[in-house]
């Protein structure tokens with residue numbers, strides 16, 4: 497790595513944390529090298545250190561308080577029961593991004609808890625993971641009245657919350673559920689049918705796009721379900737995870 501490249505990476509790293517509301521990164525404890533252990537070669541260690549998990553937890557908590565007070569989208573702020581922040585652990589292997597809260601989510605304050613959420617839970621389980629292990633959030637943090645599609649201005653208003661969430665959670669992979677998530681995250685206008693089936697990147701994180709579980713529930717055809725499973729198998733393969741046997745037969 498050249499000095500310029502190292503400088504650029506370091507600046508981008510600190511900028512991400514500043515954007516996420518972290519102004520201060522405590523000095524790390526003494527490393528094994530400082531304590532006299534043989535030095536690890538800096539030339540082969542390209543990764544930059546992460547702020548401690550407790551700082552990121554706190555920053556995420558502060559971000560959720562900021563979201564609760566948000567009134568940038570006047571109509572959404574006037575009609576919501578409450579805002580719906582993301583759920584899941586920091587450093588989740590996978591972050592699922594949906595469109596916006598529906599009626600159940602607006603009532604309960606958690607993403608994907610209604611019928612589409614039940615199907616998402618089954619998709620996650622079919623991949624050999626647990627809901628509690630993944631991070632789940634939406635393009636919008638408020639329910640659009642009548643569950644209409646989020647408008648571009650609403651997605652733009654909510655985008656800093658999404659980006660700051662991703663900066664803090666640091667998922668290893670992202671799955672966009674449906675066209676709204678895929679289009680707004682990746683700044684595309686393509687249909688989800690055209691976007692699925694390959695990898696993209698968002699700020700260095702590999703991303704796949706697939707059909708929204710609500711679409712699967714509405715569809716009379718088994719084809720979209722089969723395609724979602726194809727997409728999830730593509731992701732599991734890239735993650736180096738086994739493809740659960742039970743699904744191989746039903747796919």
Ligand code: URA
Pocket residue numbers: 594595596597598601606607608609610612613634710
């Ligand atoms: N649909 C979404 O896109 N998100 C939710 O949280 C619930 C349903």
